Amino acid sequence: MERYASAEMNRLFSPAYKFGTWRRLWLALAEAQRELGVEISDEALAQMRARLDDLDLERAAELERRLRHDVMAHVHLFGEAAPAAKGII
Structure with a gap:
């Protein structure tokens, strides 16, 4: 697909973009x-925000x-x- 698609299409369909989107959805949730009113700590949200794009695809595999x-x-x-958000993800 890479050679038939634009750079933007390749980016949108990349694993990093897909998994980053999942993380952004989990943060928004x-x-x-x-x-x-659900108890979610400032620390949990801060850690989630800080690690949105920190993807280790080898560890994921x-x-x-x-x-x-x-x-x-x-x-x-x-x-x-x-780790502060582990129980709510």
Whole structure:
């Protein structure tokens, strides 16, 4: 696909963009839940914000092999990157 698509299309369909979008959705969900009264610490949100683009795709692949689930691999990976938020991701 890379040679048939524009640079922008390649970026939009890249694993890094997809998994970064998942993280942004999880952060937005946590922020909305907090606004509605769910107890989510400042530290948890700060860690999530700070680690949005810190993707270790090799570690994600390792977790996916172990868990046999792509989304759960990234849930665990984000929890490793933002330990204060691990229980709410």
